[in-house]
Amino acid sequence: MIIGSRGSKLALYQANLVLKKLKSLGIDGEVKIIKTRGDQIKDRALHSIGIGVFTKELDLSLLNHEIDIAVHSLKDIPTVWNSRLSYVVLERDYPNDLLIANKEDIKVIGTSSLRRRAFLKELYRDAEFKLLRGNVDTRLRKLKDNEYDAIVLSEAGVRRLNIDLSEFLVYKLPILPAPGQGVIAVAYRKEDEKIKNILEKINDKKTFLETTAERKALNELGCGCHVPFGAFAKYEGKRLMLKVAVANKDRVIKKESSICCEVDEIEKAEKLGESLGRELRRCIREL
Numbered sequence: 001m002i003i004g005s006r007g008s009k010l011a012l013y014q015a016n017l018v019l020k021k022l023k024s025l026g027i028d029g030e031v032k033i034i035k036t037r038g039d040q041i042k043d044r045a046l047h048s049i050g051i052g053v054f055t056k057e058l059d060l061s062l063l064n065h066e067i068d069i070a071v072h073s074l075k076d077i078p079t080v081w082n083s084r085l086s087y088v089v090l091e092r093d094y095p096n097d098l099l100i101a102n103k104e105d106i107k108v109i110g111t112s113s114l115r116r117r118a119f120l121k122e123l124y125r126d127a128e129f130k131l132l133r134g135n136v137d138t139r140l141r142k143l144k145d146n147e148y149d150a151i152v153l154s155e156a157g158v159r160r161l162n163i164d165l166s167e168f169l170v171y172k173l174p175i176l177p178a179p180g181q182g183v184i185a186v187a188y189r190k191e192d193e194k195i196k197n198i199l200e201k202i203n204d205k206k207t208f209l210e211t212t213a214e215r216k217a218l219n220e221l222g223c224g225c226h227v228p229f230g231a232f233a234k235y236e237g238k239r240l241m242l243k244v245a246v247a248n249k250d251r252v253i254k255k256e257s258s259i260c261c262e263v264d265e266i267e268k269a270e271k272l273g274e275s276l277g278r279e280l281r282r283c284i285r286e287l
Contacts, residue, residue, distance in 0.1 A: 220277025
């Protein structure tokens with residue numbers, strides 16, 4: 001099986017993790033690196049480049065049968081996606097954001113995320129936020145060089161790459177993550193029943209249920225990466241809980257709700273997400 005992936009260390013780790021799971025099923029494969037628009041443009045914020053900046057080229061290769069599957073970070077997949085494609089997900093490990101600082105007095109924070117910037121303003125009201133792009137190594141080097149007092153990284157990325165942060169101050173941030181943050185998605189062509197049946201064996205139903213609710217809320221809000229939005233769902237004891245937040249006009253609006261369901265009742269997760277997304281949209285209109 002030919003597995004499409006971006007070329008960063010984190011992307012290749014994720015692709016090889018999928019390959020390892022496939023090998024456990026008796027299926028061999030190889031990883032093919034594909035450059036994306038997001039990898040090539042590093043001097044602009046992601047929301048200014050467009051939608052699907054880390055997925056379009058991989059998806060095109062998939063549709064052209066140049067690869068059999070594509071490995072994405074789920075948070076990079078647009079909520080309105082190509083109708084010929086679908087995906088499964090691996091179990092989510094670490095959804096949180098980390099603030100990594102080289103001093104206690106934080107005046108300059110590096111991030112390219114509208115969500116992180118907007119939500120962090122509540123915690124660091126006097127801080128200046130500066131654009132920061134690049135892979136994890138590049139961001140940490142800039143922190144060491146004192147271009148920033150602190151930067152924000154996903155906990156999942158730090159742990160997957162086994163990065164030593166002992167020389168820094170590290171804080172787990174109490175802000176809602178991006179929908180699907182910390183989740184590895186494996187995309188495939190809907191028409192390919194054989195591959196679909198294989199991938200269903202590595203699909204984590206609990207994570208799929210949770211992230212469906214998160215992504216539906218984002219889709220209903222209709223903002224993509226252009227509005228600061230966070231969401232986190234948790235399924236426990238046959239109850240799916242969803243928390244969402246959006247920043248608008250220097251305010252952060254937060255909502256939460258829950259619903260009883262079985263782990264495979266995806267339609268209920270969709271309805272929960274849509275309901276909270278509509279509620280946030282109504283609150284924004286009333287401001």
